[in-house]
Amino acid sequence: MFRTALRNVLAHKARLLMTVLAVMLGVAFVSGTLVFTNTISEAYQKSSAKGFDQVDVAIQPEYREGEGDKVGERRKLTHALLEKAESVPGAKSALGVVGGFTALGDKDGKLIGGGFQSQGGNYWGSHDPRYPIREGGRAPRGADEIAIDSETAERAGYKVGDTIPVSVDGPVVTPTITGIFTTDDGNVAAGGSLALFDTATAQKLFHKQGEYDEIDVKAAAGTSQAQLRTALDKVVPADVASTITGRQLADDQAEMIAANMSGLKNGLLVFAGIALFVGTFIIANTFTMLVAQRTKELALLRAVGASRRQVTRSVLVEAFFVGAVAAVGGLAVGVGIGAAMRALIGMVGAAIPDGPLVVTPGTAATALLVGVLITMLAAWLPGRRAAKIPPVAAMSSVHAQATTRSLVVRNVIGAILAGGGAAVVLYATTLDGSDGQAPMGLGAVLLIIGVFVLTPLLSRPLIAAASPVLRVFGVSGKLARQNSVRNPRRTAATASALMIGLTLITGMTVMAGSLQTSIDKMAASSIKADYVVSMANGNLLVPDVDKKLAATEGVTATSPLRNSPSRIEGETEYLTGVNGSTIGRLTDLTIEDGAFEVGGTNIVVDEGTAKYHGWKAGSSFTVAYEDGAKQKLTVAGVYAGNEIMRGVLLDNATLTPHLKVPSDPADMQVMVKTSAGASDATKSRLEKALGDNPGIRVQDRQDISDGIAQIFTLMLNMLYGLLAMAVIVAVLGVINTLAMSVFERSQEIGMLRAIGLDRRAVKRMVRLESLVISLFGGFLGIGLGIFFGWAAGELLASKMATYELVLPWARLAVFLLLAATVGILAALWPARRAAKLNMLEAIKAE
Known part of the structure; x- marks a missing residue:
């Protein structure tokens, strides 16, 4: 029977070609996805691991959760703590790290990189082991100097001695480039940018005077990371900061990268599965027709002593050979697809760290297993059906047409599946949001299978x-x-x-x-606002933006949107400050209850927040602000929230005095109404008023x-x-x-x-x-x-x-x-x- 199966494969090479191609495409998609995601993941993991070469132990600030009326806060890492860490036995050196969003403009003033990938930080002293500066450059010193990464310098055509437009939180400055450095930073590898200032300048720009985001400690010769961490734990207050080894940081980063890549991998594999699922129809069709054409041959085998199991097995052996050939071809094509996908990412500007193409044994095994199993599974039913035909009936071809009973059974099953699936989908539409996702997915699968059967x-x-x-x-x-x-x-x-x-x-x-x-x-x-002004990455603006916009010719109304944490009824709730006198002209929110009145202690809330707290128009509650002060507020109205506007809205005149730094409030965005309405000329005028800032977006409603x-x-x-x-x-x-x-x-x-x-x-x-x-x-x-x-x-x-x-x-x-x-x-x-x-x-x- 084995020789018979092999002879049949060789005899029907042309007819099996389409099946081979169908399986090969599906396997290629699976293996290409695995090769691509494994390659990207390993490249980023190796790149990020290099970034921790200079870190044996990192000191990271703790976050204190809010309790009662107290708002949660991030603890501070001071210079005194850095000096204390540097002096512990086994520590060779310690450096403080501070950073945040930093928009760099090209020579036309346009943003380099993209939003969240545009980062800035501090260069430590005259020499920073993390960022080797190229020959001819030096470390930045003072507010008028900056160092930039070599990828950004090459993309934008900058060199040492050039000035570059920079924006951290609003105003545009033009420091001089004193150095160009190389880095393994993943954001830079992904097409972003990295700018470095001296430590004092960075702390001022990122509003972290005298503090650090992290303190990195290097171990002296002969001291292990574990020993250094134990020594640091003795001097670092547990309620202020925690310690973690560089090895653990690298492992955590690798896990995070793998987790991020798993989403992409799973998404691509879903579509590979769809291609394979569609391919099973072709495989089943092919083997059904091949078996039908060889019915008399199979009947003769049965007549000379072959059992039903042997006949079925011979068809499965054919499927095994076809699947194995297709799987090997699919794996080879998949490796090419993986390489092409990596090259495609580079062509669209989303660069990735250099690294070899990764083809793991798991990828090869998965490709072979998928190809063979899918083919054999699709061929099993035709083989089983052929084996059940009596030899005499097969010889006279009376089996050729499906019986009325089998068609009736098929149609009944199909109708039940399709009707049940449609009913489940319709039921899911009556549920609320995420509660209906699982039933809808189940109903969709049942309905598709039912329609297929019908x-x-x-x-x-x-x-x-x-x-x-x-x-x-x-x-x-x-x-x-x-x-x-x-x-x-x-x-x-x-x-x-x-x-x-x-x-x-x-x-x-x-x-x-x-x-x-x-x-x-x-x-x-x-x-109703003509424009909404915000930072390119969603970071906070500075108050000067609102003032500059309000003073611009043609602007009739502005309202900064200012966020602040608070405690309400023992829970953290973010408040949004607005200009109470103008917000009504800048928004057109549907009022569900009460009136849209923002001023003094009167506020408005979206219906979701109101429902959660049990509020309605006229309700009162006590809020504990960020500075600890308490005040009684009254709900003047409840509005229909949406993705653009939601939450608790109150007057900035009420909120601002209770911010952590009342003299330096920061805005999420500023709404602007103009006399001329939205137009290219108006937008250009607003951008010019803000200094053609590369980090600020001026957007109309569209x-x-x-x-x-x-x-x-x-x-x-x-x-x-x-x-x-x-x-x-x-x-x-x-x-x-x-x-x-x-x-x-x-x-x-x-x-x-x-x-x-x-x-x-x-x-x-x-x-x-x-x-x-x-x-x-x-x-x-x-x-x-x-x-x-x-x-x-x-x-x-x-x-x-x-x-x-x-x-x-x-x-x-x-x-x-x-x-x-x-x-x-x-x-x-x-x-x-x-x-x-x-x-x-x-x-x-x-």
Whole structure:
């Protein structure tokens, strides 16, 4: 039986090619994902580990949680503590670390790097072992000097002696570059920037005068990290700071990088799984047809003594060889995909640390295991079905058609699954937000499986609906319709592969379009301000920004939004300070209860916060501010919160005196209303008033909406690319089905040619059959996708009041056109093969 299986594989090389390709693509996706994520992860881990070479023990500040009316606070690491740490036995040296967001501008004043990746810090003394300065440069000294990393200098064309626009928290300064250094910092490797000042300047810029974010201690020769840590623990107050070894820091960083990469890895593997799932249809289809063509051969084997188990085993052995070949090829292609993905990241500007391509034994084993198991699993059912056919029945081919009973059972099961799945999805839409995610996922899986099981039943009426159009093509059209429904199970399996891909693409497109519209509506309905000004990374602005904007020509109203922690009813609650006299002209929030009145001790709160605390209009409560002072506030109104505006709003005149540093309040953002409204000229005037600051964003309502929606657009584009793999596999499935169909109908096609059907008509018949099958899968996929997009939107609507379903008809038409294109392209080779059949040889073929 083993030799028989091997001979069958070699005898059907061409017919198994599509199966090999389908499995190979899926395996390539899996192995490529593993190679790519392992390579990136190891590169970052090695890079971050180098950053801890100069750290044997780090002293980190403790955070004291708020209790009662006291607000939580981060403890301070002082210079006195640094000197104490440096003097412990076994310590060679100690350096203080301070840093934060630092925007560097290029020679056109535009931000270098991106938001959170633009960092700054301190250069320790005249020599800092962490940042070797290139020859010709020196350490920065004083407020007018700076050192920048070599990657940033190269990208922006800076050299020692140039001045560079810099912004930390608002004002733009132009220090001179005194040094260019090299670094293994992961942010720089990822395309960000790093700027260094002398310690005193850094502490002043980052509002940490006389304190450090961390103290790094280097051990003397002969002292281990554990010994140094024990010595430091004796002098470092436990309620002020904690100690951690450099080795542990590196391990923690490696774990964090691995955890961050696991999200990307799992996301990519989901789509690899989809491609493999779609591929199983092709594999099952191929082996079903191969087994059907060899029914008499298998019956003869049964007649001469082969058992059912041996017949099934022979089919599985064939599948094993096919899966093994596909898996090896997929692994090789996957390594190439991993390398290409890493190169692609570099091409779009998101550089990563250098490192070798990582192909682990686990990756190779996973690729081989996935390829072989998927193929054997898909081939098991056709093999088992063939083994159950009695030899006499197989010899007379009475088994060829599915029995009425089996079709009824299949349809009943399909109806139960589809109906149950739809019911679960509809039930999930009645739940609140995250509570409905799990039921909806379960319902979606059941519904897709149910529709897949029902596709043979659905194929006849849906394909029959295309009859009027097919009649236009005469005999070719009529034959194409009949061939499409001749074997409903095969047609269904082929169409289902395309259906799954289009279901996912359509559902995500519907959701993305609806979200974009909802976000636009949210921005338009909640903000009257023409512009919102903020730091590029979301850091705090300084008060001067509000003053400069208020003094700008054409500005009619401004309101800084100022955040401060507080304690309310024993819990931490953040307060948002606003300009009580102007906030009503800058926002358009829907009032659910009371009035929008902010001033003195009157506040407004969003409905979520009000519900949590049991407040309503007229309610009063006592707040403990950041400075410990207490005050009684009254809820004047409750408004409908959203992603743009929510929380407790009170007048800045009430809040500011109770900030930790009342003389130096910091704003999250500033809302601006102008007499001329939003325009390029107005935006340019505001940017100029702020000194063309590279770290500050001036955004109108559309910019805000686009910024929120950008992440959805980026994800959608990535998903389109990933799901393209499933569509490619579906194309192979259509080609495979048509090629097998042509082979099976060789005698029939020969007869048609003999009675007058020319080659062009034969080609048209095969192409129309392919088009009908593809459009059948396309209509099912788009229909299911719209349903899932609506259902997922209902979940979002419970959290987003402005959500509304928007059907992107233009894109849906493109998807249907894509399905038709798939059918046309997939039919090219089978149609040409059918037309070239020798009619006499085809007629006498058995």
